[in-house]
Amino acid sequence: MIFLKQVLTILWKDIRCELRSKQTWTGMGLFALLVLVIFNFAFDLRVDNKAAIAPGVLWVAFVFASLLGLGRTIAAEREKGSLDRLLLCPVDRKAIYLAKLLGNLLFIGVVEIVALPIFAALFDVPLFGALLPIVLFGTVGIAAVGTLFSAMAAATQARELLLPVLVFPLIVPVVISAVRATGTLMVPAANEPPWLGLMAAFDIIFLSASMLTFEYVIEE
């Protein structure tokens, strides 16, 4: 119970910080929209190729925007010097990880909720309710790995450079299954593996591995 309270306290601190500055939200949201617009030019979407390209476009926008936000999580603490104080608190490192992860999920989730209708409008694809679990599971997978590695990258000078280099290779399974799940939703296909279940499995693996190793990354 105390663990949960610690998680919520750290999470609430992050949310209040974000509500005051609103930097991450606006930055990520604008970035996601810009990616969608740029892809529109890059791919010249037509009716016949829309179903093939749209899922990829959506997930590239989400992944890029997520990494932008993920990079800020620990780095912002480090810049303000509050990371040391956070680590001095008698709090389990897993609580810090979970709070940071939930914060990231919330930030990315808000951006996604805004971006999805705009994506549907710009690319003229229908929105399905079934898209929600796909987006949720995909985001959890990206954020679980991303939160762990943002702590790692924040310790270096080149964090903006290092974070994508470390995270992109590792989230390949999540990206593949998210894109395929979204694609099958738009154009139903036979003989597809159960992508949603696979994503859930990937999420559980990444979450537990990241949670167990987080303390080694964050320790000074």
Added chain:
Amino acid sequence: MALVNQETGLTQQEAVAKARRREPGLPVASLVLGALSLTGMMISIWMIFLYAPTDAIEGQPQRIFYFHVPIAWIAMLAFVVVALAGIGYLWKKDERWDWAARAAAELGAVFATLTLITGSIWGRTTWGTWWTWDARLTTTLILWFIYIGYLMLRSYMGRTHASARAGAVLAIIGVIDIPIIYESVNWWRTLHPQAEVGTPGALPPSVVLTLMVSLTTFTLFYSFLMIQLYQLQRMQAVAQRLRASME
């Protein structure tokens, strides 16, 4: 000179002396492994080019298979070694594990690059394309990216305990992730020739024998290089400490 390293709690003189004391009796092992891998390499080359039969369909280019498979095996083995050394480091907090991890990662990056190159050449001659998004190719490419990411991370973070811990965590997550990547790309699409070694009658015994000799040789060669790179890491650590003690 009573500067105490805040991470190890050793004074620098002690640390240098400690690292020097660890002068291991490895030259003998290194010499033996070097001689073994040299003779093994000679025998392998002879077997690959003269003993093994020419493939009926693929012809001469198929012989690259005897290099490609062992190199790919070493690229994977090296990553497992990086992860195991990482676990060892997190567990024992002894920097020797980290030297081993770094050495294995550097070698692994080289062998992963060679895997991609030899695989591309072989793919060009048999499939008529340099690259295809098949499960094994994609996984090797991702493995290569992880190796490069690992080396980048380590070089950005320098030779500290935080760097060693971060590297260990990256290697552990990577070693869990690579089978997952392989499977997910496999579900996505695949075209690679399935492993035919082991199924009786699929390959002539001379081919299997050549492959086994080549595999053994490359593993010996890898162990030989590991010792060299490990020593190099050790000496770099000592040199860095000596430099720090001068300042």
